[in-house]
Amino acid sequence: MRINETNRTGMINSYNSAGKSQEAKKGRASMGKDEVNISHEALEMLKQVEEPQSPARREKVSSLKQQVEEGTYKVPSDKLAEKILAFWRKQ
Template sequence: MRINEPNRTGMINSYNQSNKAQSAKGRTPMGKDEVNISSEALEMLKQVEDPQSPARREKVSSLKQQVEEGTYKVPSEKIAEKFLAFWRKR
């Protein structure tokens, strides 16, 4: 078995030369970044309450108080519904 084959370096050199030739001639200018928001996402944004609204602040303070007192109970049925809805979409 030969360790130093004479053709081995020739193959590597030809590979490197072909990569250099391809990268030199095929330069294309980069385009601009673009973000598209779907109509579904825009609809969801409309449904979200304003974080500064009094109703939202009251709801958050009520939930905080329940959590601190230990009286907040997570409805397992609603969690299961959300999981199912998520996995059905995929």
């Protein structure tokens, strides 16, 4: 039984070179134009952010920012759970 045959290395090299040429062809073909799609929901959220906020809303946001900076803000777990359940039920 022969373990080392000299002809096998040539076959391996030709196999490797064929794979590289196919990858190069795929790389050139896949180069295309970049495109970004923004969902309808994201556009709606952007409109809400851009609209002027009421004074009560601004005060609430500044209060929350201050609590977060001081480290005294605690996430209400019941409200968080409601939001998570609503998200998963919607899907």
